[in-house]
Amino acid sequence: MAETILEIRNLTTGFLSDQGMVKATDRVSLTLDKGQTLCVVGESGSGKSVTALSVVRLVDYAGGVIMDGQILFNGEDLAQKRQSEMLRIRGSLIAMIFQDPMSALNPVFTVGDQIAEVLQAHKHLNRKEAWHKSVEMLRLVGIPAPEIRAKQYPYEMSGGMCQRVVIAMALSCNPQLLIADEPTTALDVTVQAQILELLLQLKREFRMSMLLITHDMGVAAEVADRIAVMYAGTVVEEGTVEEIFGHPRHPYTMGLLRSIPGMDGNRGEELYTIKGAIPPISRLPSGCRFHSRCPYVMETCREKEPPLLETAAGHKAACWLSGTVGATQSATAAEDQQEREAVNGTGTEVGLP
């Protein structure tokens, strides 16, 4: 049995608003095994960042309240920790990097000094040792001429270089878990691939586990061991990358997959988009949260919320259709058929992906 490093159980995080407490995540359960990468995917507003911020308890500072659930990190419940304890955990056991590297860097200090400061605080190195290690960290994350770069300020570096600095800073304490929230979204496409590759390489070298948040299914395909798909604050599907891509069970996941360029036969033609938008969390529909956008909606879906159930070994989905395994697949075909009939005026045979 693989050892679990992080187990989130029924995490419900809310924000106080004019409408009272609204739940940004609702009974989210996720498991990350040691040495693995779990990708959390989903459209904007689905609760990915709130989930991550809850794990490290930075959500408290954003006005969020963990209303229910457990966040078991090596078996200890982070939801119960005091901030003083979390401060220690965030600096040594769990590191987090965000989309915008500039927000994590201090503009008035050199990058070398910033990394050295972290090392002095957490590793109890003296100034000289810390500076030396800081340069080593910059080298490790692939920054050329690190001795010179260390003396530069963030504004003297490109976005990609700054993100490398942030990664160096995050790893300088040798964390067990790295949480990365859209770490490449703000970067150029070519730089994105390099940073992802770097993260994977460092994950292996440092024997870390990684929780990676992305709205990009292509990124998830490349780096994930397992993928959790979130929709409107809940996990709607979870499984290995092979299961999610090969046998998606939730119509929302199918929609996300169809919207990837090059997938499902679309070759740079007009991309598929899931119709409609995520409902605001203060006004969620009854039954399945996805029902108003779902091409296969049934009466039950409007009335009852589908539970997240295992559909195959290690693969879970929250959809009333997923019990009947073939049904969702043929439903995809049915929709394609309808579309084609609408276009061609005839019914043509449709091959499944």
Ligand SMILES: Nc1ncnc2c1ncn2[C@@H]1O[C@H](COP(=O)(O)OP(=O)(O)OP(=O)(O)O)[C@@H](O)[C@H]1O
């Ligand atoms: N500080 C906050 N105060 C109030 N509501 C918030 C706050 N932060 C997030 N929310 C709400 O929580 C919900 C989930 O937001 P979250 O940032 O987790 O989404 P996300 O999946 O990370 O989206 P994105 O892809 O845009 O980053 C949203 O409806 C958002 O409005």
Ligand code: NI
């Ligand atoms: Ni986010």
